Amino acid sequence: MGGTFVVTLREGFEAALILGIVYTYLQKIGAERHYRYATRGGLLGVLASIALGVLVTALSGPLLDLGPDLIGLGVIFVAVIVLTWHGYWMQQHARAMKGDVQRKIDEAQANHRLWIIGVIAFTGVFREGAETVLFLWGLLTQATSTSGWASALGAILGLVVAALLGWAIFRGGRHISLQRFFAVTSVFLLFLAAGMFSTGVGRLEGMGVLPQSPTAWDTSFVLDDHGFVGRFLNGLVGYRARPSLLEAGGYLLYLIVAGALLFKSGASTPRSRAPRGRISAHAA
Amino acid sequence: MRRTVALLIAGVVAGLLSVAGPAVAADAPPEIPLTVDTNQFQPAEVKVKANTPFVLVITNKGAKAAEFESKELRVEKVVPAGKTVNVRIRALKPGTYPFADDFNRQVTGRIVAE
Numbered sequence: 100m101g102g103t104f105v106v107t108l109r110e111g112f113e114a115a116l117i118l119g120i121v122y123t124y125l126q127k128i129g130a131e132r133h134y135r136y137a138t139r140g141g142l143l144g145v146l147a148s149i150a151l152g153v154l155v156t157a158l159s160g161p162l163l164d165l166g167p168d169l170i171g172l173g174v175i176f177v178a179v180i181v182l183t184w185h186g187y188w189m190q191q192h193a194r195a196m197k198g199d200v201q202r203k204i205d206e207a208q209a210n211h212r213l214w215i216i217g218v219i220a221f222t223g224v225f226r227e228g229a230e231t232v233l234f235l236w237g238l239l240t241q242a243t244s245t246s247g248w249a250s251a252l253g254a255i256l257g258l259v260v261a262a263l264l265g266w267a268i269f270r271g272g273r274h275i276s277l278q279r280f281f282a283v284t285s286v287f288l289l290f291l292a293a294g295m296f297s298t299g300v301g302r303l304e305g306m307g308v309l310p311q312s313p314t315a316w317d318t319s320f321v322l323d324d325h326g327f328v329g330r331f332l333n334g335l336v337g338y339r340a341r342p343s344l345l346e347a348g349g350y351l352l353y354l355i356v357a358g359a360l361l362f363k364s365g366a367s368t369p370r371s372r373a374p375r376g377r378i379s380a381h382a383a
Numbered sequence: 384m385r386r387t388v389a390l391l392i393a394g395v396v397a398g399l400l401s402v403a404g405p406a407v408a409a410d411a412p413p414e415i416p417l418t419v420d421t422n423q424f425q426p427a428e429v430k431v432k433a434n435t436p437f438v439l440v441i442t443n444k445g446a447k448a449a450e451f452e453s454k455e456l457r458v459e460k461v462v463p464a465g466k467t468v469n470v471r472i473r474a475l476k477p478g479t480y481p482f483a484d485d486f487n488r489q490v491t492g493r494i495v496a497e
Contacts, residue, residue: 102488106486155463156466159467163468164468164470164471167461168460171459230450234448234450236448237446237447237448237463237486238447240447304473305458307471311474311476325454325488340454343457
């Protein structure tokens with residue numbers, strides 16, 4: 100039971116974090132009526148995961164060999180793009196926050212394509228979704244014995260705990276000031292996207308598209324990425340115990356380029372005092 | 384802005400398709416069978432020639448889906464129950480490359496390239 104609990108908790112964790120952040124984000128900018136973007140994106144992610152799970156079970160031959168890999172790669176890079184764009188936009192927005200907050204927010208809603216939120220929710224769920232569907236499906240077909248039921252129950256509990264974490268972020272996020280929320284999440288999303296980018300680079304390397312590069316370092320004796328903590332750090336910030344040079348280089352390159360884009364000139368915006376009161380009043 | 388994103392996404396998709404092409408068309412590398420079930424990989428140690436690409440033909444004989452995963456090889460591949468999946472592995476330098484069933488972590492094995 101414990102084993103299956105950890106698998107689904109891990110798979111569901113990232114999706115829960117991302118959903119928690121995008122809902123909080125919508126709530127922060129006073130766009131509660133646009134929750135549907137996140138909801139639809141997330142639901143579509145679930146449906147797509149089930150569809151891919153069914154498809155993988157039905158397919159065979161080259162389609163099964165390559166199809167899921169290509170879809171997986173596509174999802175990774177699309178997620179990197181939308182997360183980067185969103186992070187960039189949040190920074191811009193946080194900077195513009197000095198004047199009349201509400202007016203700025205209304206402008207922001209008009210200008211920012213909120214469907215991006217939907218894409219972020221979709222990729223967040225879909226990235227590990229099909230895998231989770233197949234894993235659960237396998238367990239449920241085995242849930243005839245007592246131990247089978249325990250395994251299935253463990254897996255479902257893992258997803259529930261992941262969902263609760265997402266919910267906790269949403270609840271907790273309401274009490275943070277808008278600027279701090281933007282600052283914290285844009286940095287977090289930057290690292291998350293860097294980890295995804297590096298994973299994508301690694302996959303391309305594994306597929307032989309990018310040349311094989313030597314191992315950059317080996318920290319598996321300190322923190323193995325097969326272990327519990329290592330795997331969570333892997334999902335969160337892209338930690339790898341034995342990255343290849345290309346993976347490590349890709350990670351750094353992404354951080355530098357996207358970091359420069361996000362925090363370039365004017366990033367040291369004067370702290371605004373106005374937003375705090377307005378936003379918390381608005382949030383309540 | 385919307386157009387930029389559409390272009391970016393189109394670029395990514397095109398890139399992926401160009402990846403799929405050569406992967407399918409290349410010469411047939413040697414196929415190496417590997418089975419997995421609820422308890423073990425068979426063989427648990429796969430011997431391959433170093434510096435030669437090969438195809439792992441993984442058959443899941445168990446009743447549950449398995450996920451062949453190797454951080455060293457950068458491969459993560461779900462193998463549904465009763466299915467066979469081909470995984471192309473690039474030429475490996477001599478060495479040991481551990482793998483595991485990510486859905487069932489105590490089931491492990493390794494590839495030894497020499």
